Amino acid sequence: MGEYFKELFGGTKSLVVGLGITIKHMVKPVVTLQYPHESLKMSARFRGHIELLGDEETGASKCVVCGMCQRACPSGCIALAGEKPEGAKKKVLTSYVLDFTKCSLCGQCVESCKFGAITFSKEYNLAGPRKEAYIFDLKKRLEERSG
Ligand code: SF4
Numbered sequence: 001m002g003e004y005f006k007e008l009f010g011g012t013k014s015l016v017v018g019l020g021i022t023i024k025h026m027v028k029p030v031v032t033l034q035y036p037h038e039s040l041k042m043s044a045r046f047r048g049h050i051e052l053l054g055d056e057e058t059g060a061s062k063c064v065v066c067g068m069c070q071r072a073c074p075s076g077c078i079a080l081a082g083e084k085p086e087g088a089k090k091k092v093l094t095s096y097v098l099d100f101t102k103c104s105l106c107g108q109c110v111e112s113c114k115f116g117a118i119t120f121s122k123e124y125n126l127a128g129p130r131k132e133a134y135i136f137d138l139k140k141r142l143e144e145r146s147g
């Protein structure tokens, strides 16, 4: 009889402890996300691949085609081009391609740009079976973002 009550007590205790843990976790703030339907908000210092920045009013690229970022990149990831339209004083960007397969996210390009024309994106969930998926046409991406 004593053994019976001992087992009953042990079982009830373990049930109460288990329920206590369940209830504690039910009221705790949720720390997981319904990926891929939800995305994490990355911190300000997070470095995704570089991205061109557009003018706040016109949306056009801030890049003046000086080539500093291209020269600063130790991995040769950046290929850019520009042209001077007839009658214009400045060059305009015609192409800006990033080979993200070679990028070490060192930040030399962003630091070298004195025009605030490039920054790190917040993209963290890139995935693809082919290398070509990581060759980014940043000018096109900027145009798509600007609408
Ligand atoms: S972060 Fe570094 S490696 Fe990547 S594109 Fe810029 S300079 Fe090149």
Ligand code: SF4
Pocket (backbone or CB within 6 Å): 062, 063, 064, 065, 066, 067, 068, 069, 070, 080, 112, 113, 114, 115, 116, 117, 118
């Ligand atoms: S350093 Fe800045 S302005 Fe110069 S080419 Fe690179 S992105 Fe354009």
